[in-house]
Amino acid sequence: MNPWQGGGSAILKKAEEIAKDVLAAEASRVDREAAWPEKGLRTLLAEGFGGLVVPRQYGGKGQGLLMLARVCELLSRECASTGICFGMHCVGASVMSVNATEAQKESFLTPICEGKHITTLSLSELGTGIHFYLPQTSLIAVSPDFYSLTGEKVFVTNGSYADSYVVSAVAGEREAPAGQFSCVVVPNNSLGLSWGKPWNGVGMRGNSSRTMTLRSVRIPRANLLGREGDQIWYIFNVITPFFLVAMAATYLGVAYSALDEARTHVVRRRHAHTGALSQAPVVQHRFGTLWGMLDRTRRLVYGAAASFDNGEPDALISIMASKAEVADSAVTIVNEAMTLTGGRGYSEGSKLSRHLRDVRAVHLMSPTTDLLRTWIGKSFLGVPLLAD
Numbered sequence: 001m002n003p004w005q006g007g008g009s010a011i012l013k014k015a016e017e018i019a020k021d022v023l024a025a026e027a028s029r030v031d032r033e034a035a036w037p038e039k040g041l042r043t044l045l046a047e048g049f050g051g052l053v054v055p056r057q058y059g060g061k062g063q064g065l066l067m068l069a070r071v072c073e074l075l076s077r078e079c080a081s082t083g084i085c086f087g088m089h090c091v092g093a094s095v096m097s098v099n100a101t102e103a104q105k106e107s108f109l110t111p112i113c114e115g116k117h118i119t120t121l122s123l124s125e126l127g128t129g130i131h132f133y134l135p136q137t138s139l140i141a142v143s144p145d146f147y148s149l150t151g152e153k154v155f156v157t158n159g160s161y162a163d164s165y166v167v168s169a170v171a172g173e174r175e176a177p178a179g180q181f182s183c184v185v186v187p188n189n190s191l192g193l194s195w196g197k198p199w200n201g202v203g204m205r206g207n208s209s210r211t212m213t214l215r216s217v218r219i220p221r222a223n224l225l226g227r228e229g230d231q232i233w234y235i236f237n238v239i240t241p242f243f244l245v246a247m248a249a250t251y252l253g254v255a256y257s258a259l260d261e262a263r264t265h266v267v268r269r270r271h272a273h274t275g276a277l278s279q280a281p282v283v284q285h286r287f288g289t290l291w292g293m294l295d296r297t298r299r300l301v302y303g304a305a306a307s308f309d310n311g312e313p314d315a316l317i318s319i320m321a322s323k324a325e326v327a328d329s330a331v332t333i334v335n336e337a338m339t340l341t342g343g344r345g346y347s348e349g350s351k352l353s354r355h356l357r358d359v360r361a362v363h364l365m366s367p368t369t370d371l372l373r374t375w376i377g378k379s380f381l382g383v384p385l386l387a388d
């Protein structure tokens, strides 16, 4: 089988078409200008991708993690910023979908499925860093109908462009036990919400990963997702699996694209005395190793995603392991692809230089590789994941 073939279903064909026709043309500008990838995202929404993971009864496509992985990989082969922006929208939409009230379906899920609404996840805070499940933002009930939300969120992908934000906060006391927090949907036009300076990352430059300040923002109590304090359930049943698969697939896409760049270079390159570079045994051996690494980690991600969709008990551990493995292999593959592409790949503005900068985010986006491996070890040893 040709390892470079695209997917089969209508959804995958459309995703690949959008990636090749729209994202590929925009990717370099998005990176250069650190521009939020509006054109690609609006095209995805217009083609019905907004409700990819929203259940069919709410008007969505009712797809699971495997399809999310495949779509994010296809998009990220052309533009990783678009891949993660779309992925984070899907994570936010999946969190909204699991226990949506009638009012939430009408206000958020219907417009999401109609391609009129982008959402995203705002969990990380400066005070708690990689521990995204320990918010310090406070959610105080100020009347029978409203909460007041105060705090600061950092690295909010789609920041200032999304129509709504799934924000984590501690209801009542700030020092609630780990994982006992709540999530509320915060509309972008809320009074008291303001944005820090534009994102200027080393890579993932189209993400608009900005700081969000919430000063006594009044949020309707109807925007609470699930019940107050029950987010430990969401963390391990929705947020972590969707978040990890979207991220893993994004960086798989970057690794695929880097390897393809290297292949294109090597297949074309000839030296005066020794002929085609593709005939060099060391180069062939390196491609064999890198292709095996990519194929192995892709199968881990897709297999873990499918096992989650099938409700298998160990699916979450497999998902955690697959993101950690992707992190290691994607960074190696992109690095090696740079070597195999020689001086051309190492030039300023090359596609590989973007891939190299983009892929470095994989280890530090939480759950980080270290955190995942610690969680897997704890699970193996029977130690509670969120205990010190």
Ligand SMILES: Cc1cc2nc3c(=O)[nH]c(=O)nc-3n(C[C@H](O)[C@H](O)[C@H](O)COP(=O)(O)OP(=O)(O)OC[C@H]3O[C@@H](n4cnc5c(N)ncnc54)[C@H](O)[C@@H]3O)c2cc1C
Pocket: 088, 120, 121, 122, 123, 124, 125, 126, 128, 129, 130, 131, 132, 154, 155, 156, 157, 158, 201, 204, 207, 209, 361, 363, 364, 365, 366, 367, 368, 370
């Ligand atoms: C491009 C990008 C997009 C992002 N998008 C989102 C988003 O949409 N929503 C969101 O909520 N967050 C998002 N984040 C935040 C991200 O997931 C991380 O949580 C955040 O970058 C890590 O926090 P920090 O920078 O404060 O790291 P620090 O807390 O300063 O940690 C620095 C490093 O130290 C190590 N470290 C830290 N604490 C520990 C520990 N206890 N044990 C072992 N090692 C540790 C880790 O290697 C870590 O990378 C994004 C980040 C980036 C870079």
